[in-house]
Amino acid sequence: MLFMLFMVKWFLSRSVSVAYRLREMNKKNNYKKQVNPMKWTAEAETAIKKVPFFVRKKVRSKVEAFAGQAGKDRVAIEDVQAAKAHYMKNMDEEVKGYRLDACFGQGGCPHKANDSEGLARRIESLLENANLREFLKQQVNGPLKFHHDFKVTLSDCPNACSQPQIKDIGIIGAAVPAVTDAECSMCGACETACKDCAVSLDACAGKPVIDWERCLSCGQCAKVCPTGAIAVDRYGYRVLLGGKLGRHPRLADELPGIYDEDSVVAIVQWCIDEYKRGSTKGKRFAELVAEDEGLIKRLLEDIGDGRFVNRPYSVRPLCNGHS
Numbered sequence: 125m126l127f128m129l130f131m132v133k134w135f136l137s138r139s140v141s142v143a144y145r146l147r148e149m150n151k152k153n154n155y156k157k158q159v160n161p162m163k164w165t166a167e168a169e170t171a172i173k174k175v176p177f178f179v180r181k182k183v184r185s186k187v188e189a190f191a192g193q194a195g196k197d198r199v200a201i202e203d204v205q206a207a208k209a210h211y212m213k214n215m216d217e218e219v220k221g222y223r224l225d226a227c228f229g230q231g232g233c234p235h236k237a238n239d240s241e242g243l244a245r246r247i248e249s250l251l252e253n254a255n256l257r258e259f260l261k262q263q264v265n266g267p268l269k270f271h272h273d274f275k276v277t278l279s280d281c282p283n284a285c286s287q288p289q290i291k292d293i294g295i296i297g298a299a300v301p302a303v304t305d306a307e308c309s310m311c312g313a314c315e316t317a318c319k320d321c322a323v324s325l326d327a328c329a330g331k332p333v334i335d336w337e338r339c340l341s342c343g344q345c346a347k348v349c350p351t352g353a354i355a356v357d358r359y360g361y362r363v364l365l366g367g368k369l370g371r372h373p374r375l376a377d378e379l380p381g382i383y384d385e386d387s388v389v390a391i392v393q394w395c396i397d398e399y400k401r402g403s404t405k406g407k408r409f410a411e412l413v414a415e416d417e418g419l420i421k422r423l424l425e426d427i428g429d430g431r432f433v434n435r436p437y438s439v440r441p442l443c444n445g446h447s
């Protein structure tokens with residue numbers, strides 16, 4: 125059971141990692157080319173079937189890779205047990221010091237507001253260069269655990285499938301709409317598409333009106349507009365800092381505004397530097413944000429006015445039952 129729990133945790137911690145997402149296509153192609161897939165004994169099959177279905181495929185391939193490295197073409201129960209022992213013993217080595225996740229927007233999700241692939245690569249490079257594992261090894265008394273990782277996630281739209289609200293840094297893709305000079309047919313498609321009741325039609329002006337207090341910059345109104353009377357003005361990102369789960373969970377604070385890619389990279393670097401300056405004994409960045417009321421103010425002063433939309437942030441009432 126411990127092994128199953130560990131493998132589930134291991135898989136979930138990397139299930140939508142950026143590296144995983146970028147490798148998916150190659151892995152699919154390689155799988156198709158595989159002429160002689162590895163065989164499993166009945167006993168090993170029984171063991172792997174005890175792994176929850178939603179991670180079974182990944183755990184299976186991990187065990188196969190482990191057996192393959194030992195020169196085997198058949199997985200026996202001993203290989204499952206050896207893989208278990210290996211991963212239990214080497215949990216510390218599995219901790220990279222950071223975790224960068226993303227939603228599945230890059231896989232063609234129709235809700236995607238912005239394309240974050242380039243940004244994800246830049247952030248991964250910052251995290252790698254920060255040597256966070258070495259930093260944690262010096263700070264933490266004892267073996268590293270997954271909860272020590274500095275966590276960053278990207279969601280490509282406000283649906284926030286990768287849970288940016290509970291990560292040290294959460295980034296949400298944004299497509300900022302604008303009303304253009306193009307003719308509006310008053311078809312109402314934008315009103316219907318907006319889950320936040322942020323678009324209404326002004327019959328006198330013959331134009332749509334956007335309520336900026338409600339708009340989350342998901343870009344859906346622009347996607348459905350047949351005439352271009354609403355179009356995407358700018359693409360960017362919302363940035364949330366200081367979310368975490370654990371014994372003392374907290375939701376991240378959202379920075380005011382919407383930021384371009386360079387500004388987001390600057391924010392992430394600033395946060396990494398601040399984390400390495402202020403964290404001791406494995407203290408999470410989210411805890412630094414929670415303890416230091418001036419942290420976000422200093423960040424905004426240091427990075428300058430990189431935001432291109434001064435999006436107000438306020439608690440909005442729910443709209444049509446959407447959350």
Ligand code: SF4
Nearest residue numbers: 227228229233281285
């Ligand atoms: S966050 Fe948005 S773009 Fe990403 S998977 Fe969820 S719905 Fe799709």
Ligand code: SF4
Nearest residue numbers: 318339340342343345
């Ligand atoms: S007005 Fe509505 S549909 Fe359009 S971007 Fe804003 S939240 Fe999305």
Ligand code: SF4
Nearest residue numbers: 308309311312314349
């Ligand atoms: S803005 Fe576009 S989608 Fe909205 S009513 Fe006008 S034509 Fe239709």
